[in-house]
Amino acid sequence: MLFLLSILSLLTCQAALSPVPPDQIFQYIDDHQDEFVQRLKEWVAIESDSSDPTKRGLVDNMMQITKDFILKIGGTVEMAELGEQELSSGKKIPLPPVILAEIGNDTKKPTVCFYGHMDVQPAKKSDGWATEPYTLIEKDGNLYGRGASDDKGQVLALLNAVESVNVIGLPVNVKLVIEGMEEVGSNGLDKIVEEQKDGFFSNVDYIVVTDTPWLSKKPGITYGARGNCYFFIEVEGARRDLHSGGFGGAVYEAMSDLIFLLDTLIDSKGKILIPGIYDDVRSVTEEEKELYKDLEFNLDELQADTGAKRFLYDTKEGLLMHRWRYPSLSIHGIEGAFSGSGTKTVIPAKVIGKFSIRQVPNMDPSIVEKQVTDYLEHKFSERNSPNKIKVTMIIGAKPWLSDMNEPQYLAARKAVTRVFNVNADMIRAGGTIPIAKNFEEVLGKRVMLLGIGGPDDSTHGQNEKISKYNYIEGTKLYAAFLQELASV
């Protein structure tokens, strides 16, 4: 019903204002904000939790609703099937299809392809939510609900923008890749990208991911992400777990060896102790330093949010550079040792220490692998333990770094200035964004991350939200971006 009203009002608007001057698009968006919020409410209501096989039908339902919406705003949609997912039980269930959509196909215009996803993380009120997670609630300027920020709100802001700009005609061709399995690892997406390289993606000029947060209330454009080299150190002692009463004092314990090895990795100041590990880290340029000066970032807020009493670096630049452009090493845990509550007097036979190195340009995972392995094996041989170790790199995901002077970055920066009257924060992600690296490597196209999430949206956590400001002004940002992209 509301949707029909929206179409009617669009037609009315188009009739009255065509051609609408650029800034009137912002007015149009402001005028329709209640309707945009209502749309988000309807989308959030669908529990499209991809991690729960019993909710697969709801993910499919969500994909269908997204398809219908794209059709109604003038697009064409292909639902690319991905086959089946095998559950750990051995049962197979269908994967949700990937939406490959197109709005406009004028060969004289540039083509921008946006990526987003319609599935969400699990959420139950009993997890500690203040409100029902699948009922969008507006409170104190925020829109609370699972998926409100990650990623339904961001995709919908983009679609609202496309619809709004389309009132006067899109100056670029828009393509959309929207999946339903992002939260569990984007099952099957790689295959579609590979298959459609010379099909759907062949005429794409720019790729934009709409699934990222800003660093602050100021809009941020993400141009890089760290990689991840994830290691297992397996130490094998006895053939079976032993009782610490009967064998403590007699055997070389695998846990002592592992604790020793893990303790050789990093010092108390967060410095990685593996020789050569910093050799290939790109130097900071003067231009790069300049970028950090303007970033809006408050250490006190981060402190309040995380509960950390002190950070490893006490300046904005120091902290952000070590989150984004320097490597870090984190010890995640140990498999095979006692991990329950209470007490158990076991000498674990085989333990696997798990740590990862977030690596950065120009570090190479295969070199990191050799440095780590050589170092740990050397340290272990010095210890003269009769136990056996095996060091394995389980993940070797490369970092991603784009060129922020490419056209889509320039267009996005202009769009930010036009909508917000500030210079965009040029930011990076500390984590790994496999999809960015994958789009670049497979398609050979430059990728930009232009999301509209806030830094405190609690995506994946309780009380996820998007601020109404980010949602509505973010819609304007996407609208402005589409217009600026036509003229760069």
Place this chain on the structure above:
Amino acid sequence: MLFLLSILSLLTCQAALSPVPPDQIFQYIDDHQDEFVQRLKEWVAIESDSSDPTKRGLVDNMMQITKDFILKIGGTVEMAELGEQELSSGKKIPLPPVILAEIGNDTKKPTVCFYGHMDVQPAKKSDGWATEPYTLIEKDGNLYGRGASDDKGQVLALLNAVESVNVIGLPVNVKLVIEGMEEVGSNGLDKIVEEQKDGFFSNVDYIVVTDTPWLSKKPGITYGARGNCYFFIEVEGARRDLHSGGFGGAVYEAMSDLIFLLDTLIDSKGKILIPGIYDDVRSVTEEEKELYKDLEFNLDELQADTGAKRFLYDTKEGLLMHRWRYPSLSIHGIEGAFSGSGTKTVIPAKVIGKFSIRQVPNMDPSIVEKQVTDYLEHKFSERNSPNKIKVTMIIGAKPWLSDMNEPQYLAARKAVTRVFNVNADMIRAGGTIPIAKNFEEVLGKRVMLLGIGGPDDSTHGQNEKISKYNYIEGTKLYAAFLQELASV
């Protein structure tokens, strides 16, 4: 049916041979060994797994069968009720009663009280057993089945011995404390011991635990056990788990601090690095050294059994002393960190490292607690981390050491020589035996551990067994012990 035959043969035997000279009791035991094995088969067949609430009825059943058997060999039995056990679900189920039994009550004779248990560890064929765990199978001189050694076989050997000696009349009064919750922590037993201090236990002269293994094929008498000080080191960093992508390089990670602290505890040779920890360890006397010389113990066998490639000490004396009479420290695991298979890029917010020190006379748990806490807090303050630590001693169980020149030890040593024609191995347990310490502390009586298990019985593991040799010769050992005890 077999039981009736047994009683008939007993009566026949008593009529024909009364009074039976001592060595004829051994002959009697040899003559009845098939019947003794059959009894064990019937007891093993009852899945009296105390860890599984759904099997509680089978534990009760086993207690009832034991009671009936004691009645039939001439005892009187009181079933001491323990009340209820509250399960983690909140549901309450009855605890099995404790058997308090008496065979003979001649005030002119000494009274010996034996302790054993009728419950068993869980076992399923699918755990990796070669045969059905609850079907006693005789193969290559061994009797395989859950509980065959721990503890049904040992209790039954004792009862067989009591029955056999009783053919000519018991020279001592025998009391029995038999419980059904030993494998899960002897719930309620302490209470019974406390309550019956001036009742059932008031006339007891000696306490003997029949639930221990020998060190080798040669019989061993256990006169000591190490204590256990179990520690938690809690390190608290951020308020919530953080993503290693977003926060690696920015925060002081709780895991790095914990790994550092755990690595300060022990060196690569098993030496505990906590200052003062060895100060109160009793010196080795010449007399004690002598005891170790005669111990039958083979390092190669232990190596084959455990799969350890090398031990911390390469002599029999060095190894056994460090299992029994020197302290050891084992790191058991970490709670709160990632412990699953696979990869997770988490920076755990709060982690709890778990380790324990097996301590020995004359170490005092309260001194150990202070030494450990002071040391770790000092090490942590040197590290200058903003995270918080809390060191807690969760268990502070004292070591136990008896006097091997007390009458029941002399009687047991004589009995070993009589049955096996060797000197008994005087041994200790590396683990903690709370019941020994508890009997001594509450009742003020000396305790001895005289079990008949083999060192390779795989109690708690797959393919538990007792050798037929240990079971039958062990029956003779208990018979001889009852006789020797009357004359020391």
